[in-house]
Amino acid sequence: MKIFDIEQLAKADKVTIEKQEISSTELMERAATLVFNDIHSKLNGAQIPIKIFCGIGNNGGDGLVIGRLLLEHGYQVIAYVVNYSNKRSQDFLLNYDRIKEVSNNWPSSIKGEDDFPEISEKDFIIDAMFGIGLNRPLEDWVGKLVRHINRSKAFIVAIDMPSGMFADKMPNEKRPAIKANVTITFQSPKLIFFLPQAAEYIGDLQVIDIGLDREYLAKTAVNKQLINKPEAQLLYKPRINFAHKGDYGHALIIGGSYGKIGSISLTAKATLKTGAGMVTIFSPKCGYQILQSTVPEAMVLTDENEETLSNIEFDLSPDVICFGMGAGTSKETTAAFKDLLINTKKPMVIDADGINILSKEKELIKELPENTVLTPHPGELERLIGKWKDDFDKLYKVKKFSKEHKLIVVIKGAHTIIVFNDDLYINNTGNPGMATAGSGDVLSGVITSLISQKYEPLIAAVFGVYLHGKTGDILAEEMSYEGLIAGDIADNIGKSFLDLFKKEMQSEGN
Numbered sequence: 001m002k003i004f005d006i007e008q009l010a011k012a013d014k015v016t017i018e019k020q021e022i023s024s025t026e027l028m029e030r031a032a033t034l035v036f037n038d039i040h041s042k043l044n045g046a047q048i049p050i051k052i053f054c055g056i057g058n059n060g061g062d063g064l065v066i067g068r069l070l071l072e073h074g075y076q077v078i079a080y081v082v083n084y085s086n087k088r089s090q091d092f093l094l095n096y097d098r099i100k101e102v103s104n105n106w107p108s109s110i111k112g113e114d115d116f117p118e119i120s121e122k123d124f125i126i127d128a129m130f131g132i133g134l135n136r137p138l139e140d141w142v143g144k145l146v147r148h149i150n151r152s153k154a155f156i157v158a159i160d161m162p163s164g165m166f167a168d169k170m171p172n173e174k175r176p177a178i179k180a181n182v183t184i185t186f187q188s189p190k191l192i193f194f195l196p197q198a199a200e201y202i203g204d205l206q207v208i209d210i211g212l213d214r215e216y217l218a219k220t221a222v223n224k225q226l227i228n229k230p231e232a233q234l235l236y237k238p239r240i241n242f243a244h245k246g247d248y249g250h251a252l253i254i255g256g257s258y259g260k261i262g263s264i265s266l267t268a269k270a271t272l273k274t275g276a277g278m279v280t281i282f283s284p285k286c287g288y289q290i291l292q293s294t295v296p297e298a299m300v301l302t303d304e305n306e307e308t309l310s311n312i313e314f315d316l317s318p319d320v321i322c323f324g325m326g327a328g329t330s331k332e333t334t335a336a337f338k339d340l341l342i343n344t345k346k347p348m349v350i351d352a353d354g355i356n357i358l359s360k361e362k363e364l365i366k367e368l369p370e371n372t373v374l375t376p377h378p379g380e381l382e383r384l385i386g387k388w389k390d391d392f393d394k395l396y397k398v399k400k401f402s403k404e405h406k407l408i409v410v411i412k413g414a415h416t417i418i419v420f421n422d423d424l425y426i427n428n429t430g431n432p433g434m435a436t437a438g439s440g441d442v443l444s445g446v447i448t449s450l451i452s453q454k455y456e457p458l459i460a461a462v463f464g465v466y467l468h469g470k471t472g473d474i475l476a477e478e479m480s481y482e483g484l485i486a487g488d489i490a491d492n493i494g495k496s497f498l499d500l501f502k503k504e505m506q507s508e509g510n
Ligand SMILES: NC(=O)C1=CN([C@@H]2O[C@H](COP(=O)(O)OP(=O)(O)OC[C@H]3O[C@@H](n4cnc5c(N)ncnc54)[C@H](O)[C@@H]3O)[C@@H](O)[C@H]2O)[C@@H](O)CC1
Pocket: 013, 014, 024, 027, 028, 029, 031, 032, 055, 056, 057, 058, 059, 060, 061, 062, 084, 085, 089, 129, 130, 131, 132, 133, 134, 135, 136, 137, 138, 139, 159, 160, 161, 186
């Protein structure tokens, strides 16, 4: 799914109004009716106090339409107009008149702190103060109202965006924004919704298709994509009949140290389970027996050193090399990694201590082959590119790093983001159950495996992250978040392939 910029969305509204020959009021009615339908289906007529905070622009207009529809369906609604400016939008004014027609309780106006209503924990709040039109800091008293609403602990549904949130700046103490339980957004999610620092403001995200002009949406180029099943399906390369294991490549997994052999064992297993034709593991000597018994399908080569890697020599020609899991960052391992980089120019995936070594020995970064995939978790990323001010600054720095070194960076997190040049691919699978030891080692194996099967490294990273997360989602349903461990993900990657083309269950009666 494309993720559009705010300007593109505003343009899409305009184009839609022209091409569908509808008024902006009709488009607002359409959008707000869809939100109403959703809320109505969940509340199902429940007589709970609903308080709607409306701005004076079109986001406020949405709030008034939702309020009118709720009143017409017998809900208890109080609408407030947050009077932060005198510049009311046309569609706000029109809908202000319309809501008066269905209720004697006219919307009351909030002009300052004295007008703040009491909000109980049991209230249901609809936040329609600001949407994508917010373009300057909130006035002091409006910020206070936002904090007042947040403090209430009431259930909050934000329309289009949590009010106070800018599309390109993180909320913070000085820049307050509504902390919604649910954000219902129109047509396209906004990038900020997927950044970790915004998570506590967004709550559960729902995207509503309000029927903006298909042609405009299809033609307009974006550099941000959300990866769901339809996008992942397009990345899959079907297998041919009569294939043999050579067709799916030979992956070499290098890493491990005394006490950390499990990491490469997980990576190797995931590489095989994702479909690589052959896997060889290179580890310190102490890994030999463990690896031969835990991953019998893989071949094992060992370093002359017992406990850490010191000299990575092999007499084979792998299609891809994955380096770093459990390797440590000792002097000798660093030297061995350096030799490996200088002597081989195979496609590479670098994880964990591989990234830590690159962070310490920055000149080694230029030895990485173009399109190498790096898979840092936040701590590793910070060591690699330095501290960032906020998540936007982080993305800026990673894009710069990617362009400068021609590398693909997989920023691991709740929504893992794959960065290549200025392009962002935001993954939408995965769950908190996957925050478990070794989950990253498995991901490296999945990506390595796809490269070995001749997927382009960027596609391998995007598709691999999707499959890894999807497997976690399928397993969490079977075994809970708590019960899920990395080995389960490695063992069950096949389920995410099966799921790719599985027909969704028809609802009963269909
Ligand atoms: N344009 C359309 O056709 C549609 C728009 N829709 C809604 O319209 C919203 C955008 O509406 P608007 O562009 O009117 O903007 P908003 O309603 O988000 O903001 C209201 C207005 O306040 C002003 N403003 C910005 N920052 C301010 C501040 N800090 N203090 C005081 N005033 C400030 C701006 O001039 C802005 O136009 C969307 O988020 C969505 O909710 C939906 O109804 C769908 C259709």
